[in-house]
Amino acid sequence: MKKLLAAALITPVIIGISSAQEVLKIRKITVAEEIQQEETTGAVKELEEEFIKLTRQIDLGEILSNYYPEINHIRKGGVANDIVLRGFGRDNINVLIDGMRIYGACPNRMDPPIFHISTPQVKEVQILEGPFDVSNQGSLAGLINVISKDPQEGTSGSFGFTGGFFDYINGSIQGNVGNELIKLLTGYNKQFSHPYKSGEGKRITEYPQGMSAYKPSEYNHTAFNIDNLWAKVLFTPNNEHNLKLSYAFDEAKDVLYPYLMMDAMYDRTHRINGEYFLKPYNLKISAYWNFVRHDMQDRWRVSSIPWTNGTKSTRGYMMRTLAKTKTYGGKIEKNFRINDVFITTGLDAYVRNWKADNQIMMLDNKGMIPDVDITNIGVYIKGSKKINNYIISAGLRFDNTKSEANEDALGEANKNIYNEYYGNNYDLSKTDSYLTGNLVIRYKFNKRNSVYIGFGHTVRVPDPEERYIALKKPMNKPDWVGNPNLDYTKNDEVDAGFEYFWNLFGLKGNVFYSDLTDYIYLTKISGNKMAMSYQNIDAHIYGGDISLIAILNDYVSFEMGAAYQRGKKDSGNYTDSDLAEIPPLKTRAALKYDNGSFFGIIEGIYSAKQDKVDSDLNEKETKSYIVFNLKTGYVVYGKGLISIGIDNIFDKNYYTHLSYFRNPFSSGVRIPEPGRFIYLNVSYNF
Numbered sequence: 147m148k149k150l151l152a153a154a155l156i157t158p159v160i161i162g163i164s165s166a167q168e169v170l171k172i173r174k175i176t177v178a179e180e181i182q183q184e185e186t187t188g189a190v191k192e193l194e195e196e197f198i199k200l201t202r203q204i205d206l207g208e209i210l211s212n213y214y215p216e217i218n219h220i221r222k223g224g225v226a227n228d229i230v231l232r233g234f235g236r237d238n239i240n241v242l243i244d245g246m247r248i249y250g251a252c253p254n255r256m257d258p259p260i261f262h263i264s265t266p267q268v269k270e271v272q273i274l275e276g277p278f279d280v281s282n283q284g285s286l287a288g289l290i291n292v293i294s295k296d297p298q299e300g301t302s303g304s305f306g307f308t309g310g311f312f313d314y315i316n317g318s319i320q321g322n323v324g325n326e327l328i329k330l331l332t333g334y335n336k337q338f339s340h341p342y343k344s345g346e347g348k349r350i351t352e353y354p355q356g357m358s359a360y361k362p363s364e365y366n367h368t369a370f371n372i373d374n375l376w377a378k379v380l381f382t383p384n385n386e387h388n389l390k391l392s393y394a395f396d397e398a399k400d401v402l403y404p405y406l407m408m409d410a411m412y413d414r415t416h417r418i419n420g421e422y423f424l425k426p427y428n429l430k431i432s433a434y435w436n437f438v439r440h441d442m443q444d445r446w447r448v449s450s451i452p453w454t455n456g457t458k459s460t461r462g463y464m465m466r467t468l469a470k471t472k473t474y475g476g477k478i479e480k481n482f483r484i485n486d487v488f489i490t491t492g493l494d495a496y497v498r499n500w501k502a503d504n505q506i507m508m509l510d511n512k513g514m515i516p517d518v519d520i521t522n523i524g525v526y527i528k529g530s531k532k533i534n535n536y537i538i539s540a541g542l543r544f545d546n547t548k549s550e551a552n553e554d555a556l557g558e559a560n561k562n563i564y565n566e567y568y569g570n571n572y573d574l575s576k577t578d579s580y581l582t583g584n585l586v587i588r589y590k591f592n593k594r595n596s597v598y599i600g601f602g603h604t605v606r607v608p609d610p611e612e613r614y615i616a617l618k619k620p621m622n623k624p625d626w627v628g629n630p631n632l633d634y635t636k637n638d639e640v641d642a643g644f645e646y647f648w649n650l651f652g653l654k655g656n657v658f659y660s661d662l663t664d665y666i667y668l669t670k671i672s673g674n675k676m677a678m679s680y681q682n683i684d685a686h687i688y689g690g691d692i693s694l695i696a697i698l699n700d701y702v703s704f705e706m707g708a709a710y711q712r713g714k715k716d717s718g719n720y721t722d723s724d725l726a727e728i729p730p731l732k733t734r735a736a737l738k739y740d741n742g743s744f745f746g747i748i749e750g751i752y753s754a755k756q757d758k759v760d761s762d763l764n765e766k767e768t769k770s771y772i773v774f775n776l777k778t779g780y781v782v783y784g785k786g787l788i789s790i791g792i793d794n795i796f797d798k799n800y801y802t803h804l805s806y807f808r809n810p811f812s813s814g815v816r817i818p819e820p821g822r823f824i825y826l827n828v829s830y831n832f
């Protein structure tokens with residue numbers, strides 16, 4: 147066991163959440179590590195570096211937020227939590243699956259990118275903080291890449307079961323067959339739950355009030371019902387070629403989002419990904435396609451009542467949005483070496499199409515997202531070189547991005563919406579070209595201890611919603627309209643950090659300062675009436691995180707992490723200079739016992755209060771909280787495990803700072819985190 151823990155010490159922020167073989171490894175790559183990887187291209191971290199950990203495995207966003215203080219989740223319901231990294235959310239960070247771009251279809255982000263993969267599929271999650279990714283367009287403030295499992299040689303399989311409070315069940319089965327030539331992995335996962343109860347004993351469906359309230363008959367409606375199916379094939383005809391093809395299908399039905407005013411009837415996703423690796427030329431060619439279809443309605447809310455019983459109609463909903471999105475693209479990447487400089491060059495391109503049609507009362511908001519295409523082509527080069535104790539790395543990227551909305555997609559209600567709010571001075575097609583890049587210098591005191599400083603300039607284009615959303619609301623309710631004149635956001639950021647190891651003790655820290663030009667931010671505007679829209683403002687976000695691990699003896703270890711970030715406006719029409727949706731100080735501490743078969747973990751998560759809120763957007767303060775979680779179980783390594791966990795042992799009623807929908811006109815309902823939640827994990831490998 148000591149070996150395992152010592153391995154954990156070498157890479158202190160590595161976590162294995164595992165039901166035996168079902169390994170979900172989360173890895174955070176700091177800038178410094180990224181360079182180290184460049185330096186040793188092709189080196190693979192050993193699998194022994196995992197240590198077992200268990201969660202209730204509902205949702206990847208929630209798991210990341212639990213483990214990393216610098217990641218926070220936006221709680222909209224029981225599942226599908228969106229994530230914010232160091233205070234950056236939405237398109238300010240890139241969230242990819244196996245390097246593939248994937249976007250949600252829902253204009254309210256019910257299905258954020260991180261939701262489009264189920265936990266049993268995940269091998270590891272790579273997190274690259276800061277403006278240091280040139281391999282992908284638009285990694286403004288960070289990159290999160292979720293890596294799925296590859297098929298292995300031999301015949302094997304596994305099943306996993308998790309059951310817990312509120313009728314939560316999660317069952318998965320995976321099978322693997324393979325020889326030298328061809329390997330196949332397939333799996334199936336099912337998740338189901340009723341609405342959870344908060345620490346004050348209320349179901350989350352009881353929180354929305356007024357027209358958004360759930361009909362009392364729906365308080366215990368299914369909270370989510372999700373099926374995932376996946377398959378991956380790996381061909382290795384010889385040592386020089388390697389072809390990987392994967393397909394995944396997700397269907398999420400009856401997903402409740404009490405944070406919003408509607409719920410998802412279904413959310414259906416298809417993903418196809420292919421990767422061809424030509425070893426002699428160090429050439430990688432990849433291509434992908436994905437498609438999401440999403441239907442949300444207010445069918446289970448009070449607002450739908452006049453539309454169900456026939457006084458208005460019998461269609462069953464007052465409002466509905468039917469949305470679809472597809473993203474496809476490809477990349478060619480080549481690695482080579484000139485003298486002792488490692489270089490990677492690449493060319494990539496993608497198309498993101500998004501269309502959403504909304505109906506609210508009798509208003510026809512077809513083209514709420516008006517069939518927008520974002521077409522991007524980019525080239526990049528990056529390299530690193532070691533000079534004495536220094537490692538210097540740099541990257542450069544050029545992009546051309548075209549954003550275009552289709553005016554013909556607009557329905558009767560929203561045909562003139564841009565005109566009403568932005569006059570004749572707008573264009574539904576815009577092309578942005580820009581250069582981005584970074585430079586990082588790392589100094590190594592010895593093999594393990596180092597400091598680094600890096601600078602990066604990154605860009606992200608406005609998303610289709612920010613530029614083109616077109617939603618007319620009935621009566622005096624404010625409209626929601628995109629700003630077609632938005633400029634792309636520029637980030638100039640400095641990061642610095644250190645890694646220090648001493649015997650069985652390790653400490654890592656990072657600080658960052660991000661200077662944002664044309665940051666995209668919510669605003670209030672007026673036409674014939676008021677509307678919510680977007681504006682470019684200048685702003686800055688700064689902060690830092692620290693993580694510590696200590697091996698106390700052969701069985702006991704301790705780990706701790708803390709993160710803080712702060713956001714301020716520097717321009718625009720404001721009375722409050724605080725940026726909204728910036729999480730407060732958060733810390734996590736965990737004490738672990740592990741003797742190789744029996745393990746126990748006690749974990750405390752503390753979040754400070756957040757009173758630095760944007761009162762211009764009606765953002766409300768959030769109280770501090772501390773919660774404790776316990777996990778304990780028995781593991782037969784490589785074979786199976788049985789364990790139980792108690793999350794929120796003391797049944798604390800609390801909210802995360804990002805737990806409610808806000809806009810310039812109202813701050814909506816706040817959704818508390820789950821109260822005490824007891825679960826059982828069983829898994830077996832064969």
Ligand SMILES: [Cu+2]
Nearest residue numbers: 252254256442
């Ligand atoms: Cu939705």
